[in-house]
Structures are given as structure tokens and as C-alpha cells.
Amino acid sequence: MEVNLQKRLGEFSLDVAFETEDRGITALFGRSGAGKTTLVNMLAGLLCPDSGVLRIGGQILFDSAARINIKPERRRVGYVFQEGRLFPHLSVKSNLYYGRRFAPKGERYVDGEQIIELLGLGNLLSRRPATLSGGEKQRVAIGRALLSEPHLLLMDEPLAALDAARKSEIMRHIERLRDEVGVPIIYVSHSLDEVTRLADHMVVLADGGVIAIGSAVDIMSRPDLSPHTGRHEAGALIETRVDGHDSFGLTALAFPGGVLRVSGLDLPDGTAVRARIRARDVAIATAPPHNLSILNVFEGRVVEMIANGPAAMDLQLDIGVKLWARITARSAHELGLVPGRQVYALIKSVAIDRHSLGLAMPPNRD
Amino acid sequence: MFALTALESEAILLSLRIAFWSMLISLPVAIAVAWLLARKRFYGNALLNGLVHLPLVMPPVVVGYILLLLLGRNGALGAWLWDWFGISVAFTWRGAAVASAVMAFPLMVRAIRLSLESVDVRLELAARTLGASPIWVFITISLPLMVPGILTGAMLAFARGFGEFGATITFVSNIPGETRTLPIALYSMTQVPGGESGALRLLILSVIIAMLALFISEILARRVRARIGG
Numbered sequence: 001m002e003v004n005l006q007k008r009l010g011e012f013s014l015d016v017a018f019e020t021e022d023r024g025i026t027a028l029f030g031r032s033g034a035g036k037t038t039l040v041n042m043l044a045g046l047l048c049p050d051s052g053v054l055r056i057g058g059q060i061l062f063d064s065a066a067r068i069n070i071k072p073e074r075r076r077v078g079y080v081f082q083e084g085r086l087f088p089h090l091s092v093k094s095n096l097y098y099g100r101r102f103a104p105k106g107e108r109y110v111d112g113e114q115i116i117e118l119l120g121l122g123n124l125l126s127r128r129p130a131t132l133s134g135g136e137k138q139r140v141a142i143g144r145a146l147l148s149e150p151h152l153l154l155m156d157e158p159l160a161a162l163d164a165a166r167k168s169e170i171m172r173h174i175e176r177l178r179d180e181v182g183v184p185i186i187y188v189s190h191s192l193d194e195v196t197r198l199a200d201h202m203v204v205l206a207d208g209g210v211i212a213i214g215s216a217v218d219i220m221s222r223p224d225l226s227p228h229t230g231r232h233e234a235g236a237l238i239e240t241r242v243d244g245h246d247s248f249g250l251t252a253l254a255f256p257g258g259v260l261r262v263s264g265l266d267l268p269d270g271t272a273v274r275a276r277i278r279a280r281d282v283a284i285a286t287a288p289p290h291n292l293s294i295l296n297v298f299e300g301r302v303v304e305m306i307a308n309g310p311a312a313m314d315l316q317l318d319i320g321v322k323l324w325a326r327i328t329a330r331s332a333h334e335l336g337l338v339p340g341r342q343v344y345a346l347i348k349s350v351a352i353d354r355h356s357l358g359l360a361m362p363p364n365r366d
Numbered sequence: 367m368f369a370l371t372a373l374e375s376e377a378i379l380l381s382l383r384i385a386f387w388s389m390l391i392s393l394p395v396a397i398a399v400a401w402l403l404a405r406k407r408f409y410g411n412a413l414l415n416g417l418v419h420l421p422l423v424m425p426p427v428v429v430g431y432i433l434l435l436l437l438g439r440n441g442a443l444g445a446w447l448w449d450w451f452g453i454s455v456a457f458t459w460r461g462a463a464v465a466s467a468v469m470a471f472p473l474m475v476r477a478i479r480l481s482l483e484s485v486d487v488r489l490e491l492a493a494r495t496l497g498a499s500p501i502w503v504f505i506t507i508s509l510p511l512m513v514p515g516i517l518t519g520a521m522l523a524f525a526r527g528f529g530e531f532g533a534t535i536t537f538v539s540n541i542p543g544e545t546r547t548l549p550i551a552l553y554s555m556t557q558v559p560g561g562e563s564g565a566l567r568l569l570i571l572s573v574i575i576a577m578l579a580l581f582i583s584e585i586l587a588r589r590v591r592a593r594i595g596g
Contacts, residue, residue, distance in 0.1 A: 044495050072494040079495040085488055089510045089594045098506075102497025148496045 001152070001184075005042050005052035005062070014038050014208040020201050022057055022152075025178055025185045027199035027216065030228060034205040036188045040154050043186065044079045045072035056152050073102065078150030078183075082157045084137040086129035092140050093125040099148025110149050110181065118176050119143045135166035139173060146181065156188045168354070171197050175359050192233045196220065196276040197358035204228055220276060221322050223306060223314050234314070235278035238321045242271045250295075250349060257320025261295045262352045267359075274358040279314060279326035281351035285344040286335050296347040298323070302339050305332065313337075317345055371564075376543060377551040378571060384459055384547060385527035388466035389520050392474055396519060397512075400479035401504075422472040426532025433465055433537040461538040462545050466527030473526055474519040481515020482508065511594060514587045521583030525576055548572055 004017040014035040020026045028036050041047035043054065045061065048069060054062040056077070061070045078099075086095050097112065116122055119139045129137060138158050145153055155174075159167045171194065178185060178198070189195055195202065195216060202219040204212040206228050212219050217237045219225065226234035240253035240260060251265040253273055260275060267273065289297060300319030308314045313332045317323045323345055337343070370378070402408070403415055421429050437444040438456045447453045455461035485508050493503045531549040538545040540554060552568040555561035 046491050046495070071499075072491070073497045073499050075495075076497075077495065079492065081488070081492060083488075085486075085492040087489060087493070087507060098493070099496030099498070102502075144496065 001057070002053065002055040003039075003043070005039070005049040005054060007038060007042060007047070007049045009038065012038075012208060016205065016208070016210050017052075018203055018210050018213045020203070020213070022184045023182070024200035025174075025187050025198050026201040026203060027195040028186055028188045028203050028205060029190065029195055029199075029219075030205035031190055034228075035208040036190075036205055037156055038208075039205070040079075040156050040186065040188055043152070044077050044154055045070060045075050046079075059151070076103075076149065076151045078145030078148055078153040080138070080141050080145045080153065080155040080158045082160050084129075084141040086132075086137055086140055086144070088129050090129075091125065092121065092127050092129070092132070095129065095140055096121070096125075096143050096147050098144060103149035108149050110146055110183075112147055115143050115146050115181070118180065119173050133166075134162050135169060138162065138166075138170055142170075142173070142177070146177070146183065150183060153183050153185045154188070155185060157190070159189075159191075159194060167194070174198055192220070192276070193356070196237060196274060196356060199358075217274065221324065223279070223308075223316070223324060233278060234324060234326065235276055235281070236321070236323045237274055237276050238323070240273050240275055242267050242269050242273060244269060255321055257298050257300070257323075260347070260352070261349050262357070263349060263354075265354075265357065271359065275352055276356040276358075277323060277347060277352065278356070279324035281347060282317075282323060282325035283346040284315065284325055284327055284331070284335065284337070285346060286337075286341070288344060289346065292346070294346045295349055298345045298347075300343060300345055302337055302341045302343055304339060305337065317343065319345055373542075373551065373564075374568065374571065377546060377548045377568070378575070380459060380543070380546065381528050381548040382575075384462045384466055384530075385524045387460075388463040388470060388527040389474075389523045391463070392467040392471055392523060393516070393520060396471060396474040396478055396523075397509075397516070400475050400482055403475070404479050404482045418475050419472045421469050421533075426469060426530070427536050429468060430465060430533035430536025433461075433468065433533065437461065437464065437537075455538075457538050457541060457545065459538075459544055462530070462534050462547060463527070465533040465537045466530040467523075469530050469533050470523035470526035474523040477519030477522060478512065478515050481512040481518075484515075485511045513590045514594075517583055517587045517590065521579055525579050528575065528579070529572065 001022055002019045007014045016039055028039065030036050038047065042049050049062060049064065051064040052062065060068055061075050062068060087098065090098065119142060121139060121143055124132065124136060124140065132140065142158065159170055162170065175198065187198055199216045202214065202216045203210055204219060204225060211228065212222065212225055217239060220237040223234050238255050240255040242265065243252045243254035243259060245251050245264060249264040250261045253260040253262060253275060262275070298319040300317045302315055303318050304316040306314045307329065308326065311329055313327055313329045315325045315327065315337065317325055325345060399418060403411065434456065435441050439445065439448055439454055444454065444456060455464055490503050490507055493507045498506065529549055531553065534545065534547060535550055540546055540550050548568060548571065552565050555565040555568065
């Protein structure tokens with residue numbers, strides 16, 4: 001899809017241009033007020049841009065020069081709202097199938113039964129929205145948007161109103177949808193946990209503009225974006241594969257720099273997993289450490305050193321993949337660290353919890 | 367036992383018929399006007415709002431007289447209706463229904479407009495993204511969510527129409543069996559010697575009917591609200 005849209009709303013002005021693939025999950029990431037919802041509303045046709053072009057798949061939905069502005073009901077863009085927005089006077093089943101009758105018969109690719117099964121909605125069908133829990137409401141909202149046979153699915157912070165347990169549950173469902181239904185998803189979020197777990201691509205918005213675009217792995221490993229991704233969350237994202245489980249309840253994740261051991265994951269060998277390693281969870285040693293509780297020790301080199309405030313130092317390390325470590329300036333001085341120096345990166349297994357791990361999309365699955 | 371006299375049942379049936387038809391014909395118009403006032407910003411919005419509320423603030427006799435001037439056989443609209451369609455509403459029960467409808471219109475529009483304003487526009491937008499055209503959104507989302515307000519408006523209009531007196535007697539007079547509604551019959555009885563007991567009976571009847579209407583609409587509205595949920 002191609003996005004090039006401009007809009008002024010009072011003091012706020014939005015000017016974004018980017019292209020992404022029409023597959024997988026693209027995270028639209030940024031702080032609140034960055035313009036995420038404004039942009040998504042323009043994609044859905046609920047807000048008219050001042051100028052620009054919007055193309056999704058082969059279809060032009062908006063083109064100010066050609067005076068094209070497809071109405072929302074003709075865009076085939078599904079929208080999962082933050083607050084669900086279920087129709088209170090209709091049953092769950094009627095909510096789910098509301099949009100189906102409007103989709104041209106020849107273009108139906110979504111199997112209603114399959115979606116209901118995937119989202120675990122089977123025993124909710126006769127209920128009314130008022131009787132559903134927050135997590136159930138969001139699952140119905142996702143199902144309703146999918147059953148309208150969209151060419152693109154927009155999700156605007158669909159987990160914002162949920163507690164941690166519900167969030168994790170819904171994310172599991174979204175992962176399955178991504179892998180089994182194959183509809184491209186734009187996922188709006190300001191949570192790195194959600195993006196780590198779900199997104200393949202990332203578009204970072206700030207003050208109404210795009211400041212970075214690329215694969216989630218690349219974007220999340222860029223320290224210059226940490227003011228936008230969260231100061232204490234800065235770190236690297238590495239791609240791994242499940243490589244066995246040990247009798248101590250740990251799972252081995254193989255990556256080009258070695259094997260990362262994390263708390264047990266209930267996943268079969270070979271499963272692609274993204275692991276986010278925060279810079280503050282990485283410690284540095286200049287000699288091979290002995291008699292240490294830390295299992296994850298990787299040999300590498302210092303690539304770059306960036307002062308982070310007066311007392312902290314961010315080190316970019318090359319351990320086969322890119323890794324970031326945040327240590328005190330004092331430690332860096334006492335260890336005599338300089339770019340090119342050989343070091344050992346130490347990562348506590350327990351620092352990498354379930355929130356830091358995401359199931360990557362199987363490559364090129366159509 | 368409280369047996370109805372022929373005169374009483376005639377007046378009651380006539381009043382019910384007039385109230386029912388006035389409510390029914392004004393309902394679609396009231397929904398359309400409420401929608402215009404609540405959802406559209408247009409030139410003349412305030413004027414339309416004022417016009418709709420006029421019957422509420424004008425003496426009913428004045429409204430009746432205006433109707434007579436407009437819809438009477440020689441009136442601007444009335445003459446046209448008579449020449450082209452051979453229809454005349456002046457001095458018929460249909461005219462009484464028109465008078466009731468006009469008098470009850472502001473109440474109906476207010477109730478429906480309130481309920482429309484409480485319908486979440488975001489739900490309507492969600493329906494658009496699911497593929498529904500604006501008209502379809504109105505039929506499947508807005509209208510069902512407005513039902514409590516529509517019921518309230520309809521009941522208010524019915525009760526107002528049932529009791530309409532001033533505009534009715536001015537516009538369609540007091541013709542037994544045609545325009546002598548319950549309140550007009552009651553008034554007539556108070557004008558003749560020895561009519562007090564008959565007037566009292568009609569008074570009790572009108573109170574009973576009004577209470578019934580209120581009760582039924584309240585039950586209906588409650589059921590609908592329970593269905594719609596929170």
C-alpha cells in the first residue's frame with residue numbers, strides 16, 4: 001500500500017508518506033498525539049485528507065488530484081476500534097455478520113465458521129454485547145471487522161482498555177489471524193510489548209510525520225528512536241528459532257550469535273521467535289566470566305559508544321547480531337571500553353519474559 | 367356498573383381514532399425533522415426549529431384559526447386540495463387529526479431528537495466501515511437505538527391528540543359523531559343545565575385512558591431498553 005496524505009486539524013498538521021507491503025502486520029507506532037488515529041481514520045475514509053494519494057493493493061481509495069475519495073462503506077477496510085463499538089441492540093452473532101451482506105458475493109474469502117473458531121466465539125453467539133467482558137468484546141469486534149471481508153484490517157490500540165492477561169490472550173488470537181487468514185493488518189500501538197509480539201514492519205510517527213519505517217527488527221534496534229519508543233525500553237530485537245527445551249524449564253533460542261536461554265516457551269522446535277533484549281538488561285565483561293549465574297554470555301565487539309545523559313552510556317555490540325547495552329559511564333571508563341574492543345555481553349534469562357517475545361510470521365506464506 | 371352511554375362511547379372512539387391517526391401521520395415527519403435538526407447543519411436550521419416549536423407557545427385557538435385559514439375550503443392550501451383532489455379536511459374528523467398532529471408535533475420532535483442525539487455517532491461510523499451506506503446505517507443502527515425515544519414521542523403525541531381542544535374546536539367545530547371528541551363533549555356538557563354528572567363521567571374516563579396510555583408506553587419503553595442493553 002502507498003500512503004501519502006496531508007491534513008490540517010487546527011494547530012495539528014499531519015503529513016505522512018510511506019509504502020509498505022500488503023501482507024503481515026505493520027505497526028503504526030508513536031506517542032499519543034503523534035497522529036496515529038488521525039492517519040488511521042483517513043485510511044478508513046472516516047476523515048477526509050486535505051491532499052494526497054492513498055492506494056491499498058491495486059485500488060486507489062483517495063487521490064486529491066484526480067478528485068477520488070471512495071466512501072468508507074466502499075473501501076473494504078475493516079476497522080477494530082479501541083472501544084470495540086459493538087452494536088448494543090444486536091446479538092453477538094448479528095454483530096459478527098453485520099458487514100457480510102455488503103461484501104460482493106464473488107469476493108468472499110473469509111470463512112465465518114473459521115473466524116468464530118479462531119477467536120473462540122462459539123459459545124457467545126446468542127449473547128448481547130452488554131453482557132460481555134472487555135476481552136470478549138474486543139474479540140467480537142475483531143471478528144466483526146474480519147467478516148466484512150476487508151482487503152485491509154485497521155486495529156486502533158485494540159488492547160488499550162484491557163488488563164495484562166486479556167492483552168496476552170487477544171494477542172495470541174491476532175497472531176493466529178495473521179498466520180491463518182492472511183489479511184494485511186495495520187496495528188496502531190504505543191506499546192513496545194505489543195509491537196514486539198505482533199509486528200513485522202513498523203512505521204514510527206512523531207508530531208504528524210513519519211520519522212522511521214522498516215522491519216520491526218531494524219527499527220527496534222535503533223537507539224536514536226528511543227525518545228519515541230520509550231527511554232527505558234531501548235534495546236534490540238533479534239530473530240531466533242526454538243532449538244530445544246532443557247530439563248530445567250528453559251527454552252533455547254538459536255540465533256547467529258549463539259543460543260539464548262529463556263524461561264520455558266510452549267512452542268515446537270523450529271518456531272520463529274522474536275526476542276526483544278532491552279539495553280538495560282545487558283551487562284558487559286571484558287574477560288570471559290566464571291562462576292556466574294548468568295547463562296547467556298555472548299562474545300562480541302563494541303561497535304559504537306553513545307553517551308546517554310551524563311551518567312549512562314549506550315554501547316552497540318556486534319555479537320553476530322546487533323545488540324545494545326546500557327551501562328554507566330563510570331563502568332565504561334573503568335573497563336577501558338573503546339569501539340573495536342572485544343567484550344562479553346551478559347543477559348539474564350529472566351529479563352526476557354513473555355512480553356519480550358513474539359512469534360514471527362512464517363516467511364512468505366500465502 | 368360503569369356502562370358507557372352511546373354518546374360517551376362515540377366520543378371516546380372518535381378521540382381514540384383521531385389521536386391514533388394524528389400520531390401515525392406525524393411520526394415519519396417528526397423522525398425526519400428530528401434527524402435534520404440533530405444531525406444536519408444547514409441554513410435555516412434555527413428557523414425550522416422555531417417553526418416546529420410554534421404550536422407549543424401559541425394559544426391553541428390561534429393555531430386552529432391558522433389551520434382554518436390555510437386548510438379551509440377557501441384557504442390557500444384547502445382550496446388547492448379541494449380543486450385537485452376533492453379533499454376537504456375542514457369540519458371533518460380528519461381535520462381534527464391534523465389539528466391534533468400539529469399541536470402534538472413539537473412534543474414528538476423533542477422526544478425523538480433527544481433519543482437521536484443520544485445515539486453514539488461512533489457506532490454509525492463503525493457500521494459505515496463495515497460496508498453499510500448512510501441510509502442502511504440509519505435503518506439498522508440509528509433507528510433501533512432511537513426506539514425508546516420514538517415510543518415516548520408517540521405516546522406524548524397520542525395523549526396530546528386525545529385531549530386536544532382549542533385548535534380542534536376552532537378548526538373543525540363541534541359536530542356530533544364527526545368532530546365531537548371527548549374533551550369537546552365534556553365542554554358541551556358543562557354548557558347545558560344538568561350536565562355536571564355526564565361531565566364528571568367523561569372526566570374520569572379521560573383520566574383512565576391517559577393513565578393507561580402512559581402505563582403501556584412505559585412498559586414498552588422499559589422492555590426495549592432492556593433489549594438494547596447498556
